[in-house]
Amino acid sequence: MAVNGTRFDNFDEETLTKLVNERDSANTQQVIKTAVNILKDYLREKSLGTISELEGETSEHVNGILRKFYAELKKVDGSRYTKKSMITIRYGLQKYFLKKRDEDIINADAFKKANEMFKSVLVNLKKAGLGDTKHKAPIDAKDMEKLYASEIFSTNTSEGLQNRTIFEYLYYFCNRGRGNLRDIQKNDFNINTDATGRRYVTVTSRQTKNHRGDDLRDNDKEGRMYDQPGNPNCPVATIEKYLSKLNPNNDNFWQRPKKTVDQSMDVWYDNCAVGKNTLNNFMSRLSKDAGLSVKYTNHCIRATCITTLDQKGVEARHIMGISGHKSENSIRSYSERLSENKKRQISDILSENVVPAKSPKLHNSVNGNELATCSSNLQLPDFLDDEFESIMADITAYELAATRTNVCNNIPMSTSGYIPGNFHLNNCNVTINITK
Incomplete structure (x- = not known):
């Protein structure tokens, strides 16, 4: 009433x-x-x-x-x-x-x-x-292997379990890794079983950049994370364990890991949410800690998802069903990219046309004058x-102009023989030309 x-x-x-x-x-x-x-x-x-x-x-x-x-x-x-x-x-x-x-x-x-x-x-x-x-480039296959072989993704530690859960959430659901990542709640995740008996995870749709809720044609993202029975890297098993170890007094899905845990403990996470900056810089931190070939960002995980599906022949309209893109043109920027492996193949093919057939195999060293060869719409x-x-x-940048001093503006530029007297230079050669 x-x-x-x-x-x-x-x-x-x-x-x-x-x-x-x-x-x-x-x-x-x-x-x-x-x-x-x-x-x-x-x-x-x-x-x-x-x-x-x-x-x-x-x-x-x-x-x-x-x-x-x-x-x-x-x-x-x-x-x-x-x-x-x-x-x-x-x-x-x-x-x-x-x-x-x-x-x-x-x-x-x-x-x-x-x-x-x-x-x-x-x-x-x-x-x-x-x-x-x-x-943003997709994550190289070798770096993916390194991540899953590393302790960084170990499900036996609170931090490793969370690292893998964050990564697989972004990867399987093609999430951008910013925006509303911090707002996800425990009850946003649902585990179901389909008609064939396969178990899968779905995530309640939240407002995103492409899904603001103001488009009558807007459909929720339809991604599912299916189980992989017998696979030690089963993503459903990972998320189930993560959910079981969360602090019951906190509704946030990303909770701060306890420093010391063991398998007998029911709760591995504090009654405190992980900070927004920590989540936004997640993949950058992992890249450094795991010693990956380059510094990746969260968006690179999304790029990996789309690129992998495209290279495996999944149609763009189906990729859009999980990525949330509203047009196939947006998918094209991912599908037109060359993988690191493909770039190496192309370079080697071109090199074969340059290096004589009887020349030694490609190597890294250069001896004397020997030819050096190379190794392997109103939307934001x-x-x-x-x-x-x-x-x-x-x-x-203009906002900072009023509060900072441009050092260069304090150095008179003239040809009258003026030499600033407050320079401190160490271990370098300096040449000063004065025109009179």
Whole structure:
């Protein structure tokens, strides 16, 4: 029964606006705020008024401002933003002007000239070496073997059990490894049995970047983690043991491991959640501790899942069912990548065409002059997910300008014979040329 005889809520305009604003993720809101602050700085430096005044101008005027803004945009130190940073800034402004002016500065015809300039800027950035998109690489097969052979994945220790559980959760459910990872609860996991008798794990769908809950066509991710009977690396057995050892007084799924445990103990984890930063840097830490070939990130686990499925012939539309991608184009960036093994094969094939047939096998040493041979749509841009911190650091440099001193600005640059007297140099050769 309704309270006080009322059926419907009574929301004021402030509450309604808050509901709309909360639709955007925290990352999106930060991107919008940062992009707007950069535009404010530009308007102030160019004496073009305030952003509030710009909101009331004609589309033609705003188009002209944005056209020059895209062309003249630079960091505080005078260097250019990367392609990804430029796309991120424009995305933030797009969201902002949609709210303030109900205009799409990317797709509306009124902003065609501004967007033509934007595309030209990206072309020039590519020429300058700032336009390359570096996708997260999948984990190499040898590194995967090293992980599972290491004590880091031992299910006989609290930390090892948690390490393997985190990894296999990200791998089997194709999770991005950031965002809502910290929010997962124990009751989000369900263990069931299918018609063939195989046991499997499912995870309750939570709000993610691609699944905000505002798309009527949006279906939950359909991934399942099946058991592997007789396999010592059975992922279901791992997660069952992990669940059985969690602290019953804490609902968080990722709990802080106790330092010392034994098999007879019922609880291996403290009544305390693992920190967000610890989870976000999970794979980077594992890469170092396990001595892997490169420093991987959490997103590399997702890339490994998608790449493995693609290479095994799973159709893109089926991969989308667990990855959460909304288009096959998003999957293509993974399927077009070459594995480390394939890159080695290609290089060796090309080398066979260069090295004479009777020459010795490829080796690493070089003797004298011998030829050296080599041994073996209004969505937050996809790349922002795993690279959010680095990109935001790139586009928020201006915020630090007021609180830091650029040493170079304190060194007078002249040809009058001035030599700074406060340098301290050790074990190096210095040549100072003074032009009089």
